[in-house]
Amino acid sequence: EVQLVESGGGLIQPGGSLRLSCAASGFTVSSNYMSWVRQAPGKGLEWVSVIYSGGSTYYADSVKGRFTISRDNSKNTLYLQMNSLRAEDTAVYYCARSITMILRFDYWGQGTLVTVSS
């Protein structure tokens, strides 16, 4: 059974850093196209980043230079390192799988809440 379990969210001050994890089971992270998608409270969905099976990474302009997506193949886990956090980064962060480069997200985690506030 495919499962994605996020962790690492919490309350962080503006300018701080946080690393989110997404532990996968039932499939191999490195063979798929893994994304982070976020949702600010009461708002819609916003794509954040993707790591392709080949290792290429891409980011939304809103997080470029501040966030880094990566994976640990030995742990079958996806990560999102978030630096220089801002209030507007407050959101539930979901990891999501796509089996193709034509990104369609067929499995999602339950989400982890990141709150950036002083």
Next chain:
Amino acid sequence: DIQMTQSPSSLSASVGDRVTITCQASQDISNYLNWYQQKPGKAPKLLIYDASNLETGVPSRFSGSGSGTDFTFTISSLQPEDIATYYCQQYDNLPVTFGQGTKLEIK
């Protein structure tokens, strides 16, 4: 970036009604359009991919159509469990973008 304009933003309908949501892309995206259902406090769920393909396990009352810039999502007979917010999503090129969502309520 490709902008996705979804309408209406909210919709109230009765059980058994036919419900239609539209999504318009700011440029031609071929058929690279997906539809998701999100219930409160839950992650989104993929319903339709590549504009018209039903994801495995999704009831057949859900359907999608369209290509190019104009797309339609339909629930043929609304059920109480369909109360949710629905989003379209394009992948013609990065960044992936979503419509702003349609909140569906029971009348």
